[in-house]
Amino acid sequence: MSASDERILVLAPRGRDGDVATRVLAAGGLEALACLDLAALCARLDEGAGGVLLTEEALTVDGLDRFLDWIDRQPIWSDLPVVVLASKRVGPRPGRAAEILDHLGNVILLERPINAETLLSAARSAIRGRRRQYQARTMLEAEERAATDLRHLNETLEQRVAERTAERDRMWRLSSDLMDVCNIEGRLLAVNHAWTAMLGWTEPELLALNFLDLVHPDDIAPTLAEMRKLEDGAMTLRFENRFRSRDGAYRQISWTASPEAGNFYAIGRDITEQRATEDALRQSQKMEAIGQLTGGIAHDFNNMLAGVVGSLDLMRRRIAANEMERVPRYLDAAMTSAQRAAGLTARLLAFGRRQSLDLKATDVNGVVAGLEELMRRTLGENVLVETRLAPDLWPSRTDANQLESAMLNLAINARDAMPEGGRLTVATRNRTFGATEARQLEGLAPGDYIQIDVADTGIGMSAQTLKKVFEPFFTTKPVGQGTGLGLSMIYGFAKQSNGHVTVKSREGEGTVMSLVLPRFAEPAEAIEDGEDMQAPKGDGETVLVVEDEALVRMLVVDVLEDLGYRAIEAASADEAIPYLKGDGRIDLLMTDVGLPGMNGRQLAEVARSVRPELKILFVTGYAEKAAVRGDFLGDRMDIVTKPFVFESLATKIREMIEGDASAA
Incomplete structure (x- = not known):
């Protein structure tokens, strides 16, 4: 309500009581505005200049008669408070005057003589009435607006609910995905048409059964586990199982x-x-990788076999002609080619994680320090070799020999990436991987690790090369200058050691290869420099040799006899068992793991059943996981990997016979 709504409009011709009333009102703090005639009054009201009317009774019949007509045309002013100054009468008022005043309704009648206080009191009372009228009208208008808004909101809400319901129903009917509602027991409460279209079951059939009746038997247990998660309030995302269709297919x-x-x-x-x-894509990629692998193996092995076969052929010719002076050279050539073939096989086994690893506590700093001088000689004078070894480095659980081979491979790769020379830095540090970090490294288990960083300042690798860097037979070197198995071997060695290997590189900015190996809780064994080995002699002990490869068996038997042992040979477990069950002396059973029929581990069980204290040495060229220093080996058992140097084999046999070998 504005100030103008409390202004008093005084309707009186000039010179009458209206002038006095205007002054009295003003003196009493009320705002009053004089209007000399009805036209002026109506104009003021139209302008919103006042909210209370003060008039003389003498004007009500002639002037207010016209005002009443104006009020009828302007309903907004029908509740206008009116104060009428009237002369004191004895009889009733003129009929028309009373009719007009009654029509106005909100009227205060003051009879003369009128004093100032009475006039002010009446005027203030009219203003208070005007306020109450305004408040009541405002509340009524607000209620009407609220009711209108509520009706509109309800109408809109109903329309939106109807639209959303129609959209949901359309999606339910038209979706090609299965949609359903089921209870916690698995009983279907509602299904859409896609169930029939996809699986062939009708809606009544589906609602009459538990959906677990349609789940593949192998998938029921994980499905029940997922339902329990839902029951606990979790949401299912991309859970897979197999459902049986009407035709029996899943x-x-x-x-x-x-x-x-x-x-x-x-x-x-x-x-x-x-x-x-x-699956078809994976199979295609697998076959492509196998083709690439076999092609690379065939190429490299043919080259190596050419060196072996050619050297042996020339040796035979020279010996037949009694020209012995060149025989040692051909012997060396044949041995070099054979050793290269053995190295290639070792890298293949490492890549396939099938090599036999001697996992034990290893001083990684000692391995790096022991290789430092060899790396300097191998890399040449134009490559500066630096080592940054953590003084508090934990021991690692790994195979020291394979670690040495991996480090040399990384160093040689770094040298080849620095044709103009540069710097090779080998650094070690302790690392602890949390669950999040470990998941980023292809599922590496969280825990403590040792990290070896081999960094070069070479030409670096492109993003495309980085994607293939660990693939077998992938190499950026010219044809004939690399097999492409070096990094794949390192990758296989790291994974088989329960570690990981990563590479960071950018073209022109060098490369950092990081080898991560698990921590070993016990103190590391010292790494000693290798010395030339001499084959220890036997003292007439008996070794039962079980080997299905005749050539290998012949060579082992000949070596054992040359060293002073008595050798018994068998081509299979069936041939060996009679010797084991007999009364003859046997000091050591040396058996291949991969025998036809009963394998070497099963033969060992038979041997222990009749000779509980018998020492057993396994030989393998293809070590399954179980044969890699795990539960495969028991007390007084050990394992060696083909191909082996006969001096190493003789040393292992002597150690076992003399009782140095214990449970691995």
């Missing part, structure tokens, strides 16, 4: 589900064709 379904009010709301997408396509 469809692979990927589910998204959410719990609500004791029920599960789920959407399932058919990914059968997608999984088939992915």
